Amino acid sequence: MIRIGIVGTNWITERLLEAANAVENFKLTAIYSRTSERADEFASKYGITKLFTNLEEMAVSEEIDAVYIATPNSYHADQAILFLQNGKHVLCEKPLAANATEVARMIQAAINHNVLLMEAMKSTFLPNFKVIQDNLHKICPIRRYFASYCQYSSRYDKYKEGIVLNAFNPKFANGSLMDLGVYCLYPLIILFGEPKEVRATGLILDSGVDGEGSVLLKYDDKDAVVIYSKITNSSLPSEIQGEKGSMIIDKIHSAEKVEIHYNDGTIEPLTVDQSHPSMYYEVKEFVDLISQGKTESTINSFENSHTTMRLLDKVREEIGLIFPSDLK
Structure with missing residues (x-):
């Protein structure tokens, strides 16, 4: 079983967990939320016993093998890198980060620590x-x-x-x-x-x-x-x-x-x-890759995610769309 922790308690997380019910070897074991109230509410719904309100504590926990990150885009890079550096596999919601510089850092962290990083772009696994x-x-x-x-x-x-x-x-x-x-x-x-x-x-x-x-x-x-x-x-x-x-x-x-x-x-x-819920296929790919000891998807690969983010950066430059994350 691949023991999964969840970072982010919103509607997309609930959709993923519904889809994951049919994925063999997926085991939900932990949840992170900024508040204990929200963590308790979410945990009681899904029968989770391990709750975190501190990401650093979750990242070093021996009770999870991987995490699914579904927080706002501007948080993706720092949160993913924290878990990657602690040897945890990461499935991160699309877009993978706020810009291509952040994506490059995430990929390098995954390579350095020999763990899987995959963008949760569901459509390409359908x-x-x-x-x-x-x-x-x-x-x-x-x-x-x-x-x-x-x-x-x-x-x-x-x-x-x-x-x-x-x-x-x-x-x-x-x-x-x-x-x-x-x-x-x-x-x-x-x-x-x-x-x-x-x-x-x-x-x-x-x-x-x-x-x-x-x-x-x-x-x-x-x-x-x-x-x-x-x-x-x-x-x-x-x-x-x-x-x-x-x-x-x-x-x-x-x-x-x-x-x-x-x-x-x-x-x-x-x-x-295509009878499974649409997010089933990305979750299955993520769990299968971990089970096979692989650290990169051939579909949502490092290159495809990085190239797509560079393209998003070019589009934003064309239309004059600047995020605070770009100025770090």
């Missing part, structure tokens, strides 16, 4: 993402990648009332790009590598984070268009266009339906069974 990879050759040569993730945030209503919650607070390295845009850009990096050129626009809200944005990316033989938003909705699917047809992906962040529309009008359904 069975239907593997379907996308395995069937792209049918429409080659590829000429365009288009990805859209626009989802109106309920927290935006609070924002318009003058209440700035974490999702729209630059202190936590949040905003539309970091929360939703990354779901469009990470698959692009895995499928096609790092682009040659990046151009971006975005709407910076008064709080100092972006509400929405668009990115144009140039490769030698193709281009990519990405749109994302936390202040508008979109029902557009994502699409990979090739000279022989187009691959239609209903949702880039969950890939529940995939099919090819060929130039002659025929449609080939590609969707495979």
Whole structure:
């Protein structure tokens, strides 16, 4: 059994734990929260007996083998490095950190201490993402990648009332790009590598984070268009266009339906069974890697995570989005 500690007690943690119920060798053993009240509340719900309100104490505990970090983005790097330096494996929520400099530090800490660091980007472990990879050759040569993730945030209503919650607070390295845009850009990096050129626009809200944005990316033989938003909705699917047809992906962040529309009008359904909760697949990968003694995922690899974060940095530079973490 891989004994897992949880850092961060929010809705995404609850989603992960629901998914982890079906993962063999996953054992939840400890929880960290800033307050004992919240730790007690969370622990009683999941039957956890080991509670921490001090991260340093948790990091040296012999009762955990690994941790899942689901705190605000600006905390990821320091918290992950603390656990990595103490020999604990780390599954860290996306985006892996606030900027590429932090990601590089995290990767180096994992290498130095021979432990696993993996970004919890769930979509790239989904069975239907593997379907996308395995069937792209049918429409080659590829000429365009288009990805859209626009989802109106309920927290935006609070924002318009003058209440700035974490999702729209630059202190936590949040905003539309970091929360939703990354779901469009990470698959692009895995499928096609790092682009040659990046151009971006975005709407910076008064709080100092972006509400929405668009990115144009140039490769030698193709281009990519990405749109994302936390202040508008979109029902557009994502699409990979090739000279022989187009691959239609209903949702880039969950890939529940995939099919090819060929130039002659025929449609080939590609969707495979994806009945587990979407976070199941990333948790299984993390636990399996630890069980196999591996310290890096071949899918959400160090290179893919670092390249994606460098790309996010370039987009932020283009739109003038600066986080306090950048100034450290």
